[in-house]
Amino acid sequence: MSLDGEIILQLNNVESSYGPVKAIRGVSLKVHQGSIVTVLGANGAGKSTILKTISGIIDPQKGSVVYHGEPIQKKDPAWIVRQGIAHVPEGREIFPLLTVRENLLMGAYTRPLGEKAAVEQEIEQVYGYFPILRERANQPAGQLSGGQQQMLAISRALLAKPTIMLLDEPSLGLSPKLTREIFEIIVRINRERGVTLLVVEQNARVALKYADFGYVLEVGRIVMEDPCAVLREKEDIKEFYLGIKESGVRGTRRWKKKKTWR
Amino acid sequence: MLQFLQLIASGIAQGCIYGLIALGFVLIYKATETINFAQGDLMMLGGFLGLTGTLALGLPFWAAFAAALVAMLFFGMALERAVLRPLLGQPAFTVVMVTIGIGYLARGLVTMIPEWGTDTHVLPVPYKDDIVSIGGTDGLILSMEHIVIIAVTALLIVGLYLLFKHTKIGIAMQATSQNQLAAFYMGIPVRRINMLVWGLSAAISACAGLLLAPITFVHANMGFIGLKAFPAAVVGGFGSIPGALVGGLIIGVVETLAGFYLPEGFKDIAAYIVVLVMLAVKPNGLFGENLRKKV
Numbered sequence: 293m294s295l296d297g298e299i300i301l302q303l304n305n306v307e308s309s310y311g312p313v314k315a316i317r318g319v320s321l322k323v324h325q326g327s328i329v330t331v332l333g334a335n336g337a338g339k340s341t342i343l344k345t346i347s348g349i350i351d352p353q354k355g356s357v358v359y360h361g362e363p364i365q366k367k368d369p370a371w372i373v374r375q376g377i378a379h380v381p382e383g384r385e386i387f388p389l390l391t392v393r394e395n396l397l398m399g400a401y402t403r404p405l406g407e408k409a410a411v412e413q414e415i416e417q418v419y420g421y422f423p424i425l426r427e428r429a430n431q432p433a434g435q436l437s438g439g440q441q442q443m444l445a446i447s448r449a450l451l452a453k454p455t456i457m458l459l460d461e462p463s464l465g466l467s468p469k470l471t472r473e474i475f476e477i478i479v480r481i482n483r484e485r486g487v488t489l490l491v492v493e494q495n496a497r498v499a500l501k502y503a504d505f506g507y508v509l510e511v512g513r514i515v516m517e518d519p520c521a522v523l524r525e526k527e528d529i530k531e532f533y534l535g536i537k538e539s540g541v542r543g544t545r546r547w548k549k550k551k552t553w554r
Numbered sequence: 555m556l557q558f559l560q561l562i563a564s565g566i567a568q569g570c571i572y573g574l575i576a577l578g579f580v581l582i583y584k585a586t587e588t589i590n591f592a593q594g595d596l597m598m599l600g601g602f603l604g605l606t607g608t609l610a611l612g613l614p615f616w617a618a619f620a621a622a623l624v625a626m627l628f629f630g631m632a633l634e635r636a637v638l639r640p641l642l643g644q645p646a647f648t649v650v651m652v653t654i655g656i657g658y659l660a661r662g663l664v665t666m667i668p669e670w671g672t673d674t675h676v677l678p679v680p681y682k683d684d685i686v687s688i689g690g691t692d693g694l695i696l697s698m699e700h701i702v703i704i705a706v707t708a709l710l711i712v713g714l715y716l717l718f719k720h721t722k723i724g725i726a727m728q729a730t731s732q733n734q735l736a737a738f739y740m741g742i743p744v745r746r747i748n749m750l751v752w753g754l755s756a757a758i759s760a761c762a763g764l765l766l767a768p769i770t771f772v773h774a775n776m777g778f779i780g781l782k783a784f785p786a787a788v789v790g791g792f793g794s795i796p797g798a799l800v801g802g803l804i805i806g807v808v809e810t811l812a813g814f815y816l817p818e819g820f821k822d823i824a825a826y827i828v829v830l831v832m833l834a835v836k837p838n839g840l841f842g843e844n845l846r847k848k849v
């Protein structure tokens with residue numbers, strides 16, 4: 293639990309749209325150095341939009357994204373990567389015809405040529421986290437399984453030497469077992485390398501287990517925020533995210549009221 | 555037999571030219587999903603720049619050659635920046651029409667330049683009319699023009715291989731063409747990379763023009779040869795770099811053989827017959843990619 297580090301990333305009333313479609317409507321959140329923060333939300337809640345706004349893929353209409361005390365919402369993605377914000381996109385988004393190793397090198401694209409030796413060393417380190425990637429180093433990344441591609445996507449982001457890593461639904465399409473394995477490794481990355489993590493997830497069970505602090509996002513708005521230990525015990529969360537049903541009329545009524553969460 | 559080999563050799567040389575122009579098509583297509591119909595005209599501009607370098611500026615041939623390539627590299631980049639980039643987000647059709655327009659414009663402007671005009675010009679090369687005979691006096695006779703075409707193409711391919719396999723910028727070019735969104739996420743300057751691809755493609759076409767000039771002439775319409783390079787790209791499986799070159803070679807050789815053994819007229823349609831056969835047998839082309847990910 294490290295919620296006492298300084299705040300390195302903060303969103304203040306951020307609003308982002310796709311043309312006329314407002315995807316997030318005034319999102320505020322804080323991320324402390326060294327912590328693991330999760331944002332939970334159903335399909336279309338705006339989780340990916342939050343991450344894309346942070347990494348500069350889309351510019352917000354309103355509000356600010358403050359990183360290490362500096363507003364970054366108008367900067368371009370390459371600059372943001374260089375400041376130490378790396379994005380593991382939803383659906384992996386690997387380069388299918390490049391080899392695994394070349395994919396990793398692209399993760400290090402923003403790093404100066406002078407760091408070549410360091411990059412090689414870090415490639416060895418990520419092979420330590422995910423040994424399968426070493427075995428497949430010279431194969432086209434498109435030939436990896438979904439889980440292996442997720443490992444590659446995480447490793448590729450690590451090669452940018454991030455201070456904070458944004459993970460978009462790392463559990464997507466993975467078996468529960470593989471999901472747990474991947475989460476255990478990202479927790480290790482957080483502990484061993486001090487990389488701060490902002491993880492958006494639909495899989496609340498897993499996210500709440502591993503994260504320190506959580507936000508709940510519903511149609512573009514944050515509706516709840518608490519340490520994960522607290523969130524895990526909340527009735528609403530239990531019911532709608534963890535599938536632990538409260539019986540009786542009250543529960544059903546709440547179910548109807550909150551159905552949008554699913 | 556000897557005659558046959560002779561024809562194959564000149565077919566290969568001709569095929570290299572098609573292959574290079576096809577390569578220009580493919581690079582731009584892979585990076586931007588646009589077909590640049592001005593590719594042949596970029597080749598023509600390369601020819602004229604070579605002409606200007608040698609005749610007007612008095613540069614030695616190979617210096618003029620190199621200068622023309624560099625100039626076309628920058629010209630291609632400028633074209634992307636000034637004309638294509640503002641069209642980002644427009645339908646593919648619009649962009650294709652614009653490239654056709656660029657071609658017309660280039661041909662038109664060239665005829666207005668006093669020394670260039672509508673005439674045909676001879677690009678003076680130091681190896682004009684040289685021949686190399688292999689296997690004694692009645693062996694295989696290769697013209698130096700053809701040897702230079704094949705050698706320079708081979709060099710260029712080695713260079714491109716090194717670029718795409720062993721340099722960060724080259725790998726980034728491939729990455730960007732495979733998954734542009736992911737390239738943005740990695741902090742790859744996608745727009746600058748695409749600009750570079752246009753430059754590279756223009757320089758490769760110019761190279762084709764400079765190699766071709768000694769065996770044809772330099773004139774405003776020489777770029778129409780692009781109409782045969784396009785089938786080469788299709789045969790190779792549009793989107794494949796080795797495919798473009800192999801496709802070019804196939805079309806060059808078939809065309810040369812058809813020109814010799816078949817009745818008049820077959821030469822010009824040979825390329826299209828090859829394409830039709832290829833599309834019937836292997837619709838994705840020789841090196842068509844199935845793994846390709848659409849973004």
Ligand SMILES: Nc1ncnc2c1ncn2[C@@H]1O[C@H](COP(=O)(O)OP(=O)(O)OP(=O)(O)O)[C@@H](O)[C@H]1O
Nearest residue numbers: 310313314315333334335336337338339340341342
């Ligand atoms: N490219 C786009 N163009 C238009 N609307 C979009 C686009 N991307 C997302 N949206 C809309 O913005 C809203 C939020 O989308 P977002 O992708 O952020 O949701 P999400 O929480 O990540 O969902 P999921 O769990 O399905 O990934 C949705 O209503 C969606 O329809």
Ligand SMILES: [Mg+2]
Nearest residue numbers: 339340341382
């Ligand atoms: Mg999403």
